[in-house]
Amino acid sequence: MICHEPGCGGAIEDGYCVVCGTAPAEATMVSEHTASVPDSVPTEDSACAEPGCAGTIVEGYCDECGTAPAARTATSAASSRSTGTARASGRSVRTGRSSSSKASVRGRLGAGMVEVPRLPRIDPTTAIMADPEVAESKRFCGKCEQSVGRGRDGEPGRTEGFCPNCGTRFSFTPKLSRGDLIGGQYEVAGCLAHGGLGWIYLATDRNVSDRWVVLKGLLNSGDIDAMAAAMAEKRFLAEVEHPSIVKIHNFVEHTGPDGIAVGYIVMEYVGGTSLKQILRARRDTDGGYLPPAQAIAYILEMLPALGYLHSLGLAYCDFKPDNVMQTDEQLKxxxxGxxxxxxxxxxxxxxxxxxxxxxxxxxxxxxxTEIYTVGRTLAVLVMQVPQRDGHFGDLPAPATETLLAKYDSLHRFLLRATDADPEVRFSSMEEMADQLTGxxxxxxxADDAVPRPGMSAYFGPPRAVFGAGTHALVTPGAVVAALPVPLVDPGDSGAALLATTVGSTPTELESALEAGLRSVLTKRGESMEIPLRLVRAALEVADPAEAERRLDGLAETLPGDWRLAWYRGQARLLAGDFGAAHTEFDAVYAALPGEPAPKLALAAVAELAGAESATREASRYYDTVWRTDHAFASAAFGLARLRQARGDRQGAVAVLDQVDVASALYTEARIAAVETMLAGRPSTELSEPLLRDAGGRVERLRLDSKHRVAQVRMRVLDAALTWLSAGKAPSVHDPLLGVSLDxxxxxxxxxxxxxDLARESDDMWxxxxxxxxxNAIRPRTTL
Structure with missing residues (x-):
């Protein structure tokens, strides 16, 4: 075969030209066998001919299996008759065309964790309002925000006039009609909607391939403030370039029939569905709200866009469900305005x-103020927020809103985002995104019990595990030693010095740091990390009084810093003041609702407090931490302890069985599970299946210590003897741990x-x- 590329003429070998490297067209490769190829290439919208596939040919490819049918038919026919010089298959694989059950990561929002339903792009012409009119309930004065244009005595309200409160002119009638040409370039197709600053029109751009654009005009052409706001848009919006923010193309003026020039912003057309419409459809369907995960994913997608505006010194000001639109899998x-x-x-x-x-x-x-609008928007998407005077009021409480009772961290997040004190709210969109992701x-x-661990921007990993094992005690010292440590700010002047300094007590650390500290303070300014490290050193040697003294000295330097509350909570815990420790850790939780560390600390404090209500709180926090991240093994053992204490042995064993085989605590968890299954059970609660289950667990353990092996085997055999002594007999004569079950x-x-235990013991007595x-337990024999 000869290559038919222009100017070439090389021979085709192994499916490619030896001169130019081109793979020839399918018709060329078929060559003299073309006549024998069936003339049955699937056409557009026809069924795919691939075996076992039920897809449809769309844009030349099957929308299910991704096959290019024309290439497949011609090539397969040719290859069955060729001499073997052509490629064996013409099947092509393309990304983005498959509709298989395995979802594309691109279609997932919320850090790739949430599958959000895709929405098709809306045909612009179907979005045009047939009868553009502003409902009377939505007519307000643009200056004083009082109601205007309302009907009285059975007569409809005026769409144009003057506000009876402040005298400002108002107009709710569209200023443009179908066919109007704006700026000599944009032909109006109709009204799309009305916004806070005016009517929004659909138009085509005659100068750019008749592309669809949106024109946004003023609500009131006589309103000087509104006109000034539009001019502000003209200045600011030219700077905005972000994939999640609508693109501004132009700014034009048009003189209406009244001779007044009105400004219009020309924006890209985003043919999608607003979050308000998505929420309304959800409520119309089942009366509910968006699933929390879906709503959070939407918010997370928009936070970078708001953060981008802030980096330009701009505030969006009007973030709400109406102003976020989803098209396919993209939000904007x-x-x-x-x-x-x-x-x-x-x-x-x-x-x-x-x-x-x-x-x-x-x-x-x-x-x-921007953080506040985001928090309010998230709340409106996921639950019923009471309304007052037609506007959303205060957030409901967990006692009346089950969603907040179920997702406590979501409740804490909303409380901080919408706190009345601006200083309490999140400091940036980045911080907000960090916590909302958590x-x-x-x-x-919580919904599917599948762990979703993530890296923290505030804490390191747990340093140890407290309460592990069957007889381990939970003590304040063990909890403090195991809790994660706040990450050191790498930009702090003392960060590098701390990384190279060792010491176990505050005095030793200060001595080791003394030489380098003068250099740090001279060259780079005062360090905050070094005083905090000295506080931690005092806690590590169980000196809460010294830790408190140093924390008091930092109160003025770091007012309100969450790390002070974190370390003060540990100091109060070491001092045995569980109530005060709970208060400090709860403050950290309120500030960082997406972090597992403060929840783990709260759970430990509540467990140590011991009251019934505190125990329920401890179980809830342990459960939340463990479900989310299995790296926090302390939470698994804590949850198992509390479940066992209230008689839920099955639940305790279930959580211990979730400790991963790769974990260093895997064996401890399995031994604890056996202990939980059998400890303290009377003979009436024992059964053959239970004993064999426990025995099988022990046999599967890999223990290096003969002492541990003997102990855990003894627990099972002792329970078996109790069962047999109650007159029970096995239904199956299989051995238990290598001995007959009698x-x-x-x-x-x-x-x-x-x-075995005696041989391993070092103590003679x-x-x-x-x-x-x-000798006492050995079976009796007769001579």
């Missing part, structure tokens, strides 16, 4: 009551265990006692 911020520079002290601030922060009239737009992990794990066999097994027990 739309309607930038309220965007304002954060340092703008003169322009009016536009927003929506119920979403806006209460202090914005005095403080102006800030990151804190909350999402907990929400998903009185003589079990006693012989117990005798061996006691003698203990050996004597164990040998006496072996």
């Amino acid at each position: 911020l739309i309607d930038l 309220a965007v304002i520079a954060m340092d703008d002290q003169d322009s009016n601030i536009y927003g929506t009551i119920g979403y806006q922060a209460p202090e914005i009239a005095e403080s102006g737009p800030t990151v804190a 909350v999402l992990r907990e929400v998903l794990s 009185q003589d066999g079990v006693r012989t097994g117990l005798e061996r265990c006691y003698r 203990t050996r004597f006692e164990l040998v006496d027990r072996a």
